[in-house]
Amino acid sequence: MNQKLKTSIAFAKKLFTTGAISETSRAVEIEICKFIPTDRDVVIVEYGMGHGNITREILKNITPNSKVYAFEVMEDFCEHVRNTIKDDRLIVVNDGAENVKNHVKGPVHGVIASIPFSFFSKEKALGIIQDSYDILEDGMYYNQALYTKHNFKKFQQIFDDCTMRKISSKIPAEYLYDCRKVVR
Numbered sequence: 115m116n117q118k119l120k121t122s123i124a125f126a127k128k129l130f131t132t133g134a135i136s137e138t139s140r141a142v143e144i145e146i147c148k149f150i151p152t153d154r155d156v157v158i159v160e161y162g163m164g165h166g167n168i169t170r171e172i173l174k175n176i177t178p179n180s181k182v183y184a185f186e187v188m189e190d191f192c193e194h195v196r197n198t199i200k201d202d203r204l205i206v207v208n209d210g211a212e213n214v215k216n217h218v219k220g221p222v223h224g225v226i227a228s229i230p231f232s233f234f235s236k237e238k239a240l241g242i243i244q245d246s247y248d249i250l251e252d253g254m255y256y257n258q259a260l261y262t263k264h265n266f267k268k269f270q271q272i273f274d275d276c277t278m279r280k281i282s283s284k285i286p287a288e289y290l291y292d293c294r295k296v297v298r
């Protein structure tokens with residue numbers, strides 16, 4: 115059985131935690147990393163690492179002295195990534211995005227997320243977005259991949275500049291929210 119199929123089965127078994135039955139598309143992996151600064155050392159936070167497909171793309175984009183804190187609630191997904199991605203820049207955090215401030219003090223230079231917001235309460239969702247805003251350096255982005263447009267308003271409530279892009283029209287469609295902190 116190939117790895118993509120194994121990942122799909124692992125996601126489907128925990129559908130109410132993962133919110134997906136397969137990994138995000140290659141187009142999302144590339145596009146979600148578009149705003150990561152590549153010209154200096156940075157700290158990037160990832161929410162919803164899964165089996166590490168986007169994590170690998172983040173690591174490709176950052177400098178040798180940068181760091182990635184990758185949050186994932188599923189212990190076995192963390193174990194999988196620890197066994198398959200050997201990179202000193204990666205810190206796997208087996209905890210929820212809602213606890214980001216317990217692990218990362220900031221400032222951070224990008225938040226890259228594919229967590230299933232549609233399964234979160236409004237309070238939990240807004241808490242994650244606000245905490246992310248607080249730890250981001252001015253001018254930096256929170257980029258969120260989702261299968262729905264419906265959570266965009268929550269990001270607009272907190273972030274200064276937000277745009278939404280449709281990345282693929284496959285079913286379900288994939289959207290990227292690009293949200294920038296701009297302290298005026």
Ligand SMILES: C[S@@+](CC[C@H](N)C(=O)[O-])C[C@H]1O[C@@H](n2cnc3c(N)ncnc32)[C@H](O)[C@@H]1O
Pocket residue numbers: 131132133134136137138161162163164165166167168185186187188191209210211212228229230
């Ligand atoms: C849609 S999958 C995305 C996985 C992978 N990054 C991708 O692009 O295919 C969402 C992931 O978020 C994880 N997750 C769910 N709630 C979370 C939370 N509160 N904090 C961190 N990760 C969470 C799930 O276990 C799952 O691995």
